[in-house]
Amino acid sequence: MADSVLVLNAGSSSLKYSLVDAASGTAAGSGLVERIGEETGVLTHHGPDGSTRAERPFPDHESALRAALDAFAAWGPSLDEAGLSAVGHRVVHGGALFSAPALIDDDVVAAVTDLVPLAPLHNPANLRCIETARAVFDDLPQVAVFDTAFHQTLPPHAYTYALPSDWVEEMHIRRYGFHGTSYSFVTRSAADLLGRPVDGVNLVVLHLGNGASAAAVAGGRSVETSMGLSPLEGLVMGTRSGDVDPALHAHLHRQHGWSLDQIDRSLNRDSGLKGISGHNDFREVSRLRDRGDARATLAFDVFCHRIRKYVGAYYAVLGSVDAVVFTAGVGENSPAARAASVSGLERLGIAVDPVRNEAPDRGARFVSPEGSDVAVLVVPTNEEWEIAQQAMAVVREPAG
Numbered sequence: 318m319a320d321s322v323l324v325l326n327a328g329s330s331s332l333k334y335s336l337v338d339a340a341s342g343t344a345a346g347s348g349l350v351e352r353i354g355e356e357t358g359v360l361t362h363h364g365p366d367g368s369t370r371a372e373r374p375f376p377d378h379e380s381a382l383r384a385a386l387d388a389f390a391a392w393g394p395s396l397d398e399a400g401l402s403a404v405g406h407r408v409v410h411g412g413a414l415f416s417a418p419a420l421i422d423d424d425v426v427a428a429v430t431d432l433v434p435l436a437p438l439h440n441p442a443n444l445r446c447i448e449t450a451r452a453v454f455d456d457l458p459q460v461a462v463f464d465t466a467f468h469q470t471l472p473p474h475a476y477t478y479a480l481p482s483d484w485v486e487e488m489h490i491r492r493y494g495f496h497g498t499s500y501s502f503v504t505r506s507a508a509d510l511l512g513r514p515v516d517g518v519n520l521v522v523l524h525l526g527n528g529a530s531a532a533a534v535a536g537g538r539s540v541e542t543s544m545g546l547s548p549l550e551g552l553v554m555g556t557r558s559g560d561v562d563p564a565l566h567a568h569l570h571r572q573h574g575w576s577l578d579q580i581d582r583s584l585n586r587d588s589g590l591k592g593i594s595g596h597n598d599f600r601e602v603s604r605l606r607d608r609g610d611a612r613a614t615l616a617f618d619v620f621c622h623r624i625r626k627y628v629g630a631y632y633a634v635l636g637s638v639d640a641v642v643f644t645a646g647v648g649e650n651s652p653a654a655r656a657a658s659v660s661g662l663e664r665l666g667i668a669v670d671p672v673r674n675e676a677p678d679r680g681a682r683f684v685s686p687e688g689s690d691v692a693v694l695v696v697p698t699n700e701e702w703e704i705a706q707q708a709m710a711v712v713r714e715p716a717g
C-alpha cells in the first residue's frame with residue numbers, strides 16, 4: 318500500500334490501533350487493547366486470518382503499544398511489508414495551540430505535555446504512545462491529529478464562558494470542543510451526499526457514541542459545539558452526565574461531604590445513561606425500554622430530549638440549516654433515537670421519514686422525507702481514515 322498509516326488512538330485505559338490505507342480507507346489490520354493498568358488486560362487483534370484475543374496485564378500504554386506491534390508481527394498483516402508512510406496519533410487536547418495536524422518533533426511533544434492539565438487522563442496516554450512509537454519507528458514521520466482542532470474556528474462569543482477574564486488568560490479556561498476528527502470526516506461526507514461544496518453547507522452534526530456531542534457547522538466550519546473545556550459538558554453520554562448545574566459540585570461537597578475526586582469520578586463514570594438506567598450501552602437501554610423498563614425509558618427520554626434541545630439551539634445559532642446529521646454508534650444504528658431526537662421539530666422543517674429511518678441500510682443516506690426543507694442524514698463516521706488522511710496530508714506538505 319502506498320499510503321499505509323498506522324493509526325493510534327489512545328484513551329485513558331485503552332488503545333485502538335489500525336493499519337489504514339489513506340487513499341481508500343481500507344484497514345488491513347486493527348485491534349484494541351483494553352483495561353490498560355488493570356490486573357488483567359485484553360488485546361483483541363483483527364488480521365487477515367480473523368480475530369485473535371489475548372488476556373494478560375498491560376501496565377501502561379507503552380506495553381500496550383508494544384503488544385499491538387507484536388500482534389501485527391505474529392498474526393499479520395506485516396507492518397514491514399505494508400511499508401508504513403506515517404504513524405498518525407489521535408491526540409485529545411491541542412488547546413488553542415493547534416488548529417491543524419502537526420508533524421511531531423520535540424517542540425510538539427513539549428506543547429502536548431504543557432496541555433496535560435487540560436486533559437489529565439488523555440494527553441499522558443497519547444504522549445506515552447508518541448514516545449514509544451518514536452523510539453520504535455525511528456525516522457518514520459509521525460503526525461499528531463488533535464480532537465480539538467476542528468473547533469478552533471469557534472468565534473469568541475461561542476468559546477468564551479461568562480467567567481472572569483483572567484481565568485482565560487491565566488488558566489486557559491474556555492470551550493474547546495472534541496470529536497473533531499469525526500466532525501471533519503462527517504462534514505465532508507454530508508456535503509458530498511448533499512451534492513454541495515463543503516464550504517457551502519450549514520449542518521447540525523450529532524456524534525452519538527459512548528461519548529456524545531453536537532456541533533453547529535457553518536460553511537463547513539465549526540461555530541458552536543456542546544463539549545467545552547473537557548468532554549464532560551453537553552449531551553447525555555454512556556457514563557458522563559453532560560450538562561449539570563455548575564453549583565452541583567459545591568452542593569455535593571458542602572451538604573454531603575463529597576471530595577472533588579469523588580464528584581469528578583461520578584460525573585464521568587457513573588452518570589449519563591448508566592446513572593439513570595444502570596446501563597451505559599445504548600443497545601441494552603433500548604432492549605430494556607422495549608420491554609417497558611421504567612429506568613431505561615427515562616434514560617432514553619433524557620438522552621433524546623437533550624439532543625432535541627441542542628438541535629433547536631443550533632438551528633438558532635446557524636439561522637439556516639441544510640441538514641441534521643446523525644453519526645457514531647447510536648446515531649448510525651438507532652432509528653428510535655433518531656426519531657425521538659427530532660420529534661416535534663416539524664415546524665422547523667426537520668423530520669424523519671419512518672420507512673427511510675427504519676431501513677436497515679448502512680451507508681451515508683437521507684432519512685428525511687423527499688423534499689424536506691432540512692435534510693436529515695445518517696453518515697457513518699470513520700475517525701481512523703480521517704486521521705490517516707490528515708497524517709498523509711502533513712507528510713506530503715512541502716518542508717518549510
Ligand code: ADP
Binds near residue numbers: 525647
Ligand atoms: P465510541 O467510539 O465512542 O466508543 P461508538 O461510536 O462505537 O462509541 O458507539 C457506541 C454506542 O453505540 C454504544 O452505546 C452502543 O450500544 C451503541 N450502538 C451500537 N450499535 C447499536 C445498535 N444497533 N442500536 C443501538 N445502539 C447501538
